[in-house]
Amino acid sequence: MRFLVTGGAGFIGSNFIRYILQLYPNYKVINLDCLTYAGNLKNLKDVEKNKNYKFIKGDIRNITLLKKLIKKIDILVNFAAQTHVDRSIKNSKEFIKTNIEGTWALLEVARLTKNLKLFVQISTDEVYGSIQEGSFIETDPLNPSSPYAASKAAADLLCNAYFVTYKVPTIIIRSTNNFGPHQFPEKIIPLFITNILENKKLPLYGDGLNTRNWIYVLDNVRAIDFLIHKGQAGEIYNVSSDEELTNLFITEMILKKFNLDSSWIKYVKDRAGHDRRYSIDSTKLRSLGWKPIYDFEKSLEATIYWYKKNIDLWKRLKRKKF
């Protein structure tokens, strides 16, 4: 099997590439990434010499380049995106360009090729918006709150339209919040771990009671691999773990792992339009035979260990961007 992975130098994409190359010695992976602030080739240092791996620096909106690459692959997995909600609130232009126009360019090229077996769109639970009780299923209407979530919702709708109109074999995968090694240190878990390592306070939004379902990145990567082999074109699949936690709970757990108390928390003004609770139901995926296997607390410990061991990897990035 030959993959084109876009955005593979980022957090989930790099974990996905490493997983695929380790699990399937015969699979080949091309990683197309334009290396924004969030893309870092050091995330894939350990596989860069693998004969089944090739990196190409380029933008997913470059149709000429995509036309060349699409001939060489069976499966396209689109991780490439602008991903940080706070950045989308400050300036959403790049989110429209990559998340909508970029997905459109990939779909346009995909519709002109005969050999593509699957187009996997990596989406997010944020497209459904906030829910007070219960959990969204795949057929629920989209109600995104942030420009980031709206741009991802638009990409999902484009994928669906290209499946219906042109029979592009799309699968949309909507996962909950990921955490784990190689995450850019602007999202809450790596930000708070690295802040502690730098002796800085932890800026917690609002009352800290915003609730998310948290999945270890390797469980999400397992789900994506599972769906590539067992999913059906034209379908949408939610991916979630069983861990619904408030930001405050996570913050206190991180502090506990460092033997620190809550005086390290600095409550800050809430994010505009901050969704209170995300929750999605992954029964559809689980009924096919997938379930999460990583324990939250142990995975958090593994994540803390990774950030302690890889200070060189994140310190320079953090200094440049904050």
Ligand SMILES: NC(=O)c1ccc[n+]([C@@H]2O[C@H](COP(=O)([O-])OP(=O)(O)OC[C@H]3O[C@@H](n4cnc5c(N)ncnc54)[C@H](O)[C@@H]3O)[C@@H](O)[C@H]2O)c1
């Ligand atoms: N991180 C999460 O918790 C989470 C949860 C659900 C869904 N997702 C989705 O998963 C995907 C990956 O998220 P992540 O957290 O790994 O993101 P990330 O920000 O760590 O990585 C994004 C990658 O895309 C690349 N990229 C951006 N614009 C590009 C372009 N125009 N052309 C080529 N490459 C480009 C960047 O250089 C970077 O390597 C995204 O689509 C995101 O919406 C993430």
